Amino acid sequence: MDWTEWELEIDTETTAMITPSEVIEYVFCPRYIYFMNCLNIPQHEELRYKVLKGRELHERREKTNVDYLRKKLGVIKKDVAVYLASKTLRVRGEIDEVLHLSDGTLAPLDYKFTEFTEYIFQTHKVQSTLYAMLIMESYKKPVTRGYICYAKEGSKVKEVLYTERDFNQAKRVISEIFDIIIKGFFPKKTRWQNRCIDCCYRNICVQ
Ligand code: SF4
DSSP: OOHHHHHHHHHHHHSOOBOHHHHHHHHHOHHHHIIIIISOOOOOSHHHHHHHHHHHHHHHHHHHOTTHHHHHHTEEEEEEEEEEEETTTTEEEEEEEEEEETTSOEEEEEEEOSOOOHHHHHHHHHHHHHHHHHHHHHHOSOOOEEEEEEGGGSSEEEEEEOOHHHHHHHHHHHHHHHHHHHHOOOOOOOSOGGGGTTOTTTTTSOO
């Protein structure tokens, strides 16, 4: 075990941390976090299923299409399945790929099995921003953009350009999630009522 693994082990044992998947769930509806973390009621597995499918697909792609992104995005090197944790951010997660780009910056690449829509992209953008913050802190190198590959649609790759506003928004979301988990704060429901129609919590959620 090298010192990095040792540090991570200490961090995750002593510091409460959330994952980017939980952030996606929060962005979808803040009450998901309350029902899952405060009341310990698990949700249906659809979101996690899609994450897993993305991983499987990524593993297949890894074997068959090694040079694809290198040519398209100017990748000179990549680290695959990188687990990072930050005590400062209170976030941990495994990034599908950390790309080393020819301009000296780094970029996260995340594979998704979902179909691309503008809304889905905005949700994934928050996750990508968290990955960018984890990479900057761990690698001590700039991260100005990231990539999301929608593998279900023939490897449609979307570029994410991070702004200071994106980083501040991600930090605010983390803080709001910890207010729910640690203080038991009952959050407002989602603004989008159509999300309640097939929600697994609709029977216990005060509308
Ligand atoms: S029923 Fe609506 S407000 Fe309640 S948890 Fe589900 S999506 Fe959120």
